[in-house]
Amino acid sequence: MSARIYQRPKNAMQSGRALTDQWILEFEQSEARRPDPLMGWTGSGDTQAQVRLTFPDKDAAKAYAEKHGIAARVHATPPKSLKLQAYADNFR
Structure with a gap:
């Protein structure tokens, strides 16, 4: 398992800096995403990619x-x- 650790960025839509002092650990995807043949949504069997x-x-x-x-x-x-x-x- 591999992961990345980064500091939460500031929301570009707001001027506030709430929660920007937190650090996040996210797991990297172990398998590629593929489109669902019925609905067309992308997904994979990798459940670790959902963990933050x-x-x-x-x-x-x-x-x-x-x-x-x-x-x-x-x-x-x-x-x-x-x-x-x-x-x-x-105006200059």
Whole structure:
């Protein structure tokens, strides 16, 4: 089993930063998705891909993965850049 650990990103539709301090452990898919012949929906027999575990920090997620023998990769959080703009800049 392999998994990835990453920090929850900020919701692009809202300005709030709720739950962005959580770290998530997600299992990677072990088999490819295939379309259902009757309905056309995609699916697979891999139930681990549906599991998403949340942790308060990166170290707790890494400790959980090591304890249960899960090969996990940690994805670094990109640095936050703030673009300061003023309404008056539209007229310059």
